[in-house]
Amino acid sequence: MEIPYTVTARPDTGLWNAKVGIWLFLASEVMLFGGLFSAYVFLRLDAEPGAWPHGLLNVPVGTMNTAILIASSVTVVLAWAALKMRRYRAYWWYMLVTILCGVIFLVVKLAYEWPQKFDHFGAVIKKDKLEKYEKYLGNHHLAEHGLAPRMEISGHLHNKEALNDPNAKEYEIAMDPVNADPTNPAMDRPHFLYVPPTDKIATVEKEDVEYANMFLPKHSAYFASYFTITGLHGAHVLGGVLVFLYMWLPVSKKVYKRNPEHLANRVEVAGLFWHFVDLVWIFVFPLFYLL
Amino acid sequence: MNEIQEPSLAETTPVGTSPEAVHDEHAAHNVAKHVRKYLLVGATLITFTAITVFLSYVNFGTMKANVAVAMAVATFKAALVAAIFMHLSNEKRLIYRILVFTAFFVLGLFFLTYLAWYDPVTR
16 A cells, blocks of 8 residues: 655645654654653752752763764755755765764763763762761862852772672772862862862761762762663664664665655654754753753 | 545645656755755854853853853754754744644643642742
8 A cells, every 4th residue: 555645745734744743753752851851850959959960971072972963963954955956875975974973972872971970989978977078078168159068979989899788887989089179169160071080088987978879870860860861862862873774774775766755755754853852962961961 | 624535635736736857856956055054053053062061161150040041052052953954944834833732731841840849838
């Protein structure tokens, strides 16, 4: 059976069918991401002063990934334009670049950014014990300047066995610069460049700790929303890459030969999805990396 | 209209549009004109990414102000993507109708978040 209106417009809507379909789908996607973003707003506004972390993500890497995603949005629209102008060769190359951009984005996320977080540790100090760790927190200095207090000591956990061993009484943390030198005014705001943990060790007693964890979803509302939203977004990137791959492979050349406009429309629809994924990232990037 | 009769539509469709060859040539010409615009928009988006990174290190007084600035830049970027890359600057009415509904419901969704702090008893 021939599917109607893949190329010509349906008279009552004025559109070919897939265009209506993808926009209805994107409308539901707006609701899906909207739900998660409103959860983010709720969690963030409800956080106590100083409890919402800043500057934990690698900004240059995030900026690069943003640029890669924008570049892929450009190449996919150029791929579509090439088909409209019946230049299959150019289409093929633009599509390849788009796919590679998507793959690079995912590799950076899954092989670099996430594992680096999984390997990082933070111990949130009990409120009545904050004073004991003042030399790592610098809260007097922060209060003087009207800044939110620090409640966490973070860095690389030297004795990882302490996480699960009830007999271990303390955590040995090779501190992040912010805890190693807390009264330095340079630490009052997040850094642009990633600064690795120092070799200065803090010994934090377990009984002084409110909760302590690697930077996993369970670590905090911040990381829970970060991993959920970037995870769902990443799944969308993967989906887009797979669809583009199908349209790039020789099977799709058959569609092009039968009716080039049909393939152009398929690419336009997949492109609309891809631009939406880009659009979501435009909000994810500042909300999690910068603010 | 509830029941669409396929045969009559098949007859009427080509009448409304110009002959295929002419249509294609026209479309190809239009698309070629747009390529420059797409590149320009891409460059603008990357520039504004750099701007938003820079602005996040500027202290606007409160964190709220910094969030507002960053969201303004992000909204501008998103609008560019939607208008140019997603062709929303020149789309059929049905698509706009779908989006009006979407905007209504997503705003309603965010309003529910606001309601979480609504407390008529102890406020």
